[in-house]
Amino acid sequence: MTNITPTISAKVGANLHCQRYHPLKAIKDHIEQYVHAIYRKRTGSPLFTCIDNLSPVVSVEQNFDSLSVPQDHVSRAKNDNYYINSDYLLRAHTSAHERDLVRAGLDAFLCTGDCYRRDEIDAKHYPVFHQMEGVRLFDKQDIFTKDKNLDIFDNSMQETEEKQAVHSLEAVKFVENDLKEILMGIMNNLFGNIETRFVDAYFPFTHPSWEMEIKFQGDWLEVLGCGIMSHNTLRYYKFAPMILFDIPDIRLFWSKDERFLSQFKVDDVISNVKFKPFSIHPPLYNDISFWLSPAFSLNNFCDVVRSVGGDLVEQVSLVDDYTDAKTGRQSHCYRLTYRSMDRTLTNEEMNVIQV
């Protein structure tokens, strides 16, 4: 089935974007440095992980299915891609790696690589070209630093031109702004002050979506596609087994309760099982607040909570973040949600843990 010509296969592995003194590497380095200069973690290390060494040979599943590209979508055509066989092809875009990188635990990354598309021949088209993919996942804390009452999600469940059903408009506007700002920043940093504009676009794995154009010799030139990642696709990346079986809480995977385990004792679990909750026991809440030392880490705190509270702790969420104006000392208040998967917890039991 392959339609890869010798001219094309000779380009695979050239990795121009990693070759010292090559203009493509120079652009990659320049953008990476710009992004590192702007986005740092609280510890000072770069927020974005840079990846440039992933093989351009990807599966059809990675290039299309993982991004919710419909089975009959034109972009899958043999006429437009370089297929190795019916299951593998030379990546048509670096988006082919999004799912795997998110699953690997990255929530901010730049991924650069050579991409392959069968195309017409002219000065601006070549069957091998390079893309840089940027992904950033946001938490509620990243977006709403001040107003704790706002949420990333919205229950109105209305998809509109401006947003996906699950997102709140406030969150979408924040992310849209952040996205457009960084992209304009990158372009201005590369080209000096240039005119840019965003045109509404469609991609199966983002909504809303835009194409960014820059003014070049009097004409608008499309330079990239972008958008807000589809929450459904993203949810699937992170929580595939939970979604597949409708499992509401990750702790259930560790359950020894027969009411859980017996539900999976059937042939072809994948297509036959939807988990039926046996009972949902009520939660109990308790708040804990303390001053932060410079060495404080949320993960360390959560480990302490888990080692004391075990699987009875369902959630730890920050409810208050206070900095004393005079001393500069910072304190956090966390709400701990306790719930047992198999019985109703009593206040006495919780108090023993909390104290």
Ligand code: PHE
């Ligand atoms: N992968 C898309 C393309 O090559 C561009 C894109 C990337 C769109 C990321 C949205 C988000 O056309």
